Amino acid sequence: MVHALWFRAVLPGGSLRENGFGRICWLGQDGGVIWGKRVQRPVLGEGGPLGAVRRAVDGAAVAGWEALNDLVEVLLEVDAAGDEEAARSALAMVTGAAGLVTRLDAHARQGPWYGPYQEAAVRRVRARFSGATSGPVATALASMDGDGRLRERAVAAMVARPWPEVMPFLVLRTADWVKPVRDRARAGLALLLADDPGAHLPVVLPMVLRLDARVRGGFAVTQVRAALLSSSPEVWRGLFGSGGCRQRRFVFDIAVSQGWLRLADYVTSAETDPDVGVRARAAEVACREAVWTRRLDVLRRLAGSRRPEVRVVALTGLVRVGHDPDVAAHLDDEAPLVRAVARDAARRLGIDAREHYWTAVSAAQPLLGAIAGLAETGSAADAPLLRPLLSHPLAKVRAQAVRGLRMLGAVVVGDLVPLLRDPSPAVVREATAALRPLLGAVPPGLPWELLADGRVELRRAGYRLLRGNGVDVELRAALLLTLDPDPRLAGRGKADVTRLARDAERTTWRRSPRPQLTVTATQHTELVELAARATTALGEDNSQKLATWLARTRPGG
Incomplete structure (x- = not known):
């Protein structure tokens, strides 16, 4: 009540709240949060200790230093319970959140639990850590302490008891600014990776890749690369099949350089891999090998891929083996780069791409790639072929026609103003982009009417026009x-x-x-x-x- 009266006297117009960790806070009128005094230790609440850790991790992923303080104290509560399995599960949640470990480490240096939290948090971390017999949470938190001697002891404890959940914290210390800490962490990481790469690579690799851009991060990257080169196929295939895009690209680049994959593997990756970087690299390697070995079946298969970055590489391969007719058949492709390669092949065959687009656009069901191709190769004289498409029943055709008229410099305000209220958000977006350079010809009250409309895309269009x-x-x-x-x-x-x-x-x-x-x-x-x-x-x-x-x-x- 004292805190509530103080807040109401100093900051009128807000409301008193209590967050999930027992901290009284005051919400101002602008939605900002001014934190008050901690009245008790974090409340674990529903879901037990691990439920509290999950909530703290979710909060720390999007909030600032206060949420990181709460996460530290929740972790200390878990460590105080003495349950090693729960402590390791809690650390797994922390290491599973992208970038959270590095944020905690930076927080310990740049905003080290200061103010009313410094004494309690730092004292409790140091009291919980006693060396090699400490639990995983206390060891991980001690490894980020401001005292280099304590960090060195924590590194020694992590090497002595290499829990998988503390390995990301060990990797961070390989780039430590204190040489004794850094050297001990590097020696420990090298020994662990050499002894059992299959066990440690999956938990080490994501953090190592985050250190790649740091001044002292090269050692860990080199050690992981060496461990990966000496690992079994089961290990590197498992790493390639899991993790984020950065990890997949790292493993894939090593596999390509070492020749671990066959042509069929590259084709499969080019067609099915979820990462665009891996798909493009796999298509490049597959098509290069197909060109050398004259595997036209592979080139034609990849030329029919639904991925434009794969199609363009495959068509380039077909050009190199002299199969221009196969390439020219893609004049109406929806990808701009694919159309450019196809037009080059058509030129060598004596095909007039512009005449082809005239015919294709005049068809009953014109292809989107044909409309875009006409806009790329035509002039304002070709605009009459596109204007009838502004009333086409398909929204994609209408949007592409508006974009084509804009590219040709043949926009007529009277034709496009009705499309600002088109049922399709894509058409509204294209019409807005086409009319913005011609605002003087747009009815002056129309943008304000759109800004007050009930549809989100119309309000967005009105704002862009204003x-x-x-x-x-x-x-x-x-x-x-x-x-x-x-x-x-x-x-x-x-x-x-x-x-x-x-x-x-x-x-x-x-x-x-x-x-x-x-x-x-x-x-x-x-x-x-x-x-x-x-x-x-x-x-x-x-x-x-x-x-x-x-x-x-x-x-x-």
Whole structure:
């Protein structure tokens, strides 16, 4: 109650809350959070200790230093229970969240549990860690301590008891800024990878790849590469079949350089791998080998892939073996680069690609690639072939026709204005992009009508059309968008209001001219009212800047 009275006296207009870890907090009118005093240790709550860890990990993945502090204290509560299995499961949740271990490590150095949390957290971490007999959580947290001697002892404990869940923390210390800590961690990592690469590579590799860009991260990458080269096929295939895109590319590059894969493996990867980088590299290797061995069946198979990055490599291979007719058959492909390769082959065969597109676009069911191809090779004289497609029953055809007219420089405002209310969001988006350079010909009230429409894509289109029409129009539209029920549009409006308000603020370092707000008395009153309505969404700081700017503005007649 004392804290509530203090908050209400100092920050009126907010509300008192308590988060899931026993911390009293005050929510201001702008949605910001001002944290109060911790009244108790983290409440484990529903789901037991591991449930609390999961909630803390989820919170730390999107929040700042306060959430990281909460995660540390929840982990300490798990460690105090003395259950090694639960502690290892808790660490597995931490290491399973992308980037969370490196954020915890940076937090320990740059924002080391300071203020009212420093003494409790640091003292409890150091008290829980006693060397090789400590649990995995205490060892992992001690490895990030600011004391180099404690980090070195933690590294020795991790090497002595190499739990898989603490290996990412050991990898971090191989790039430590203190040489004794770094040397001990590197020696331990090298020995562990040499003794059992199959057990340690899966847990080490993701963190090693995150260290690749660091100044001292090269050692760990080299050790992992060496361990991978000496591992069995079951190990590297298991690593290739799991993990993120970076891990898959790392393993795949080594497999390619060592010749571990066959042509059939490359074809399968090019057709089915979920990562675009692996698909493109596999297609390149497969097509190169198919060109050398004259495997036309492989080239034709990959040329029919649904992936454009695979098709273009396969068509290039067919060009190299002299099969231009197969390549020219892809003139109507939906991928721009594929169409370019096909047009080059058609030129060698004496085929006029523009005439081909004239015929294809005039068909009852024109292909999207043909419409795009005509826009790439034609001129404004070809626009009459595309205008009838603006009323085509298929939304994709209408959108592609609008894009084609824009590329040809043959936009007629009267033809596209009705498409701003098209049932298809894609058509609305293309029509908006085509009309933006011609705003002077658009009915002046139409963008405001769109901004007030019930459909999200129409409000987005109206806002895009209003941008660039003067500071007063931009500010009014951005304030209206800040109040939009769609979170993404509201965020866009808030960002633009923030930019305008900050640019209008007087600063000694800003060289660009401040935005000049020229409004009538009626417009000024409307802007003040909109700013007041948007106070909660904008936040206190931005609202104050905007209020100062509006108060300084002198309305005209």
